[in-house]
Amino acid sequence: MLARVKQMALAIRQAFLVRWRDPAGRVQILRSAGIAAWMLTWADVTAWHLLPSKVSLAVLLLLTLLGIRWWRTSREQPLLIRRALASVIAVACWQAVVLTLRELRWREFADTIRLLGGIGTFLLGLAWAIWYVDRRTAAQPVFRSQDRRRIWNPYRLVAWYYGTNRQKLHQSMGTFAVYSLAFTMLAIILGNLPGCREIYEMPAGGGETKKVRQVVQVQKVVKRKYVINPYSAVIFNPPPLDDVKLRLQDATQHRYQIGAGVEDTPGYAAGTSRGKVRLIRLEYAGGDWDQDMGVGSDLNLLVEYGIRTGQAVADATESRPIAQLKKFPPRQSPPFLYITGQRGIEVSDDDVLILRQYLLEKHGMLFADNGGSGGWHTQLFGLMQRVLPTLTPIRVPLDHPVHRVPYELPFLPYVAPHGGKDAWGWVYEGRLVCYYHPGDIGDAWADGHAGVKREIWEYCYQLGVNIISYSHNEYNKWLVSESSSQ
Numbered sequence: 001m002l003a004r005v006k007q008m009a010l011a012i013r014q015a016f017l018v019r020w021r022d023p024a025g026r027v028q029i030l031r032s033a034g035i036a037a038w039m040l041t042w043a044d045v046t047a048w049h050l051l052p053s054k055v056s057l058a059v060l061l062l063l064t065l066l067g068i069r070w071w072r073t074s075r076e077q078p079l080l081i082r083r084a085l086a087s088v089i090a091v092a093c094w095q096a097v098v099l100t101l102r103e104l105r106w107r108e109f110a111d112t113i114r115l116l117g118g119i120g121t122f123l124l125g126l127a128w129a130i131w132y133v134d135r136r137t138a139a140q141p142v143f144r145s146q147d148r149r150r151i152w153n154p155y156r157l158v159a160w161y162y163g164t165n166r167q168k169l170h171q172s173m174g175t176f177a178v179y180s181l182a183f184t185m186l187a188i189i190l191g192n193l194p195g196c197r198e199i200y201e202m203p204a205g206g207g208e209t210k211k212v213r214q215v216v217q218v219q220k221v222v223k224r225k226y227v228i229n230p231y232s233a234v235i236f237n238p239p240p241l242d243d244v245k246l247r248l249q250d251a252t253q254h255r256y257q258i259g260a261g262v263e264d265t266p267g268y269a270a271g272t273s274r275g276k277v278r279l280i281r282l283e284y285a286g287g288d289w290d291q292d293m294g295v296g297s298d299l300n301l302l303v304e305y306g307i308r309t310g311q312a313v314a315d316a317t318e319s320r321p322i323a324q325l326k327k328f329p330p331r332q333s334p335p336f337l338y339i340t341g342q343r344g345i346e347v348s349d350d351d352v353l354i355l356r357q358y359l360l361e362k363h364g365m366l367f368a369d370n371g372g373s374g375g376w377h378t379q380l381f382g383l384m385q386r387v388l389p390t391l392t393p394i395r396v397p398l399d400h401p402v403h404r405v406p407y408e409l410p411f412l413p414y415v416a417p418h419g420g421k422d423a424w425g426w427v428y429e430g431r432l433v434c435y436y437h438p439g440d441i442g443d444a445w446a447d448g449h450a451g452v453k454r455e456i457w458e459y460c461y462q463l464g465v466n467i468i469s470y471s472h473n474e475y476n477k478w479l480v481s482e483s484s485s486q
Helices: 001-023 024-047 053-072 078-101 107-138 167-191 298-309 322-327 349-361 374-387 441-445 454-485
Strands: 213-222 244-253 281-282 320-321 338-343 368-369 425-429 433-439
Touching: 001 024, 024 078, 024 368, 053 078, 078 107, 078 167, 167 338, 213 441, 298 441, 298 454, 322 349, 349 374, 349 433, 433 454, 441 454
Parallel strands: 281 320, 281 338, 338 368, 368 433
Antiparallel strands: 213 244, 425 433
């Protein structure tokens, strides 16, 4: 068996070398390698996320531009090949534009281009399907069969299911129906492949779930006292008899790394080496879900979390529509999602079911922040009544772990009490599945901190760190218990 494998490898190598020595063959090899590289890079950008997003996107754009140049220089190729190549490049350009717009955070424009490009791809594929059927039909004999009941070949216009009148029209309609069904099934299959699913992975490591407390340690250092005989013949300069030096220093009591596990680096026992803490914002209709998103706001919290905990964090914040939560598998979903705004919240019944599944079955958590109105307060409570109709919201007390670990908060910090001065929560099986802050905590994370005092925005950062840490700790406990039970 091993000898046969070696023989096949040598044959492939010899064929490659022969092909490579031929200039035309070398061009074909490079083109094939470029197509393979483009497909792998596109898969990494859309699903795998093994490389940094900006690196993958840059490679994807470069390969797309090379494909356009290849098409422009392939005038010696047959017209059919040029048209097929143009179709592939058109789809590649569409995907590259959508991904670039999403990277630039022009998400609404990107969604519009994605929709239009999807329609264009469908029509492009339909045109190729009609062309192929017409070509195969033209190659069939033109005589009529006396026994139409025996003809099933769809490329024969005299097939029995085309009838006796307008056979060409019926064939075109059948082609459209079959193609539409095949296109839909392919989209569903590709959307549910493991490689096409989104995954969330926590950073691997360890740590403890304890409070961080700063104390002042006073250390009294008393120097040695000398008893001097004033009538002694020995002369020297002794230090003062009561020379006492006090040293004050800040020290962290019970210093430890934040996380859950036994590893030496901060992280979680159920994490992975490539995992990072991410801050994903929830998209919804009817309001301003992207209020102060990214640089200068929630990204500041993500950076602060990485500095204060030592855990690996993502380079940027993200957002996802509710429907896309289905792409996250049960044990690789985000431990929490951030939602904010100051206007309305419009969520469909299907999205309500997806949110309920995320919170209860996928062990997720919703971190809600009132961005500026009493109306949004009412909208959020209405949404949670639809998502979790059997749960009653409670006021989250200051002695709850989310307010005490790793930072112990003396009061609930806020910028403006748009929805009151109390935090609210929805608890399921002893776990907070939704934490609602009524006082625009996101403004305190902004660069200018909304003009509030340093004490307030510092406590707001601490509360944000607590919520992220709480959600990840709860998610880690769930993953560890699931693994031990299997």
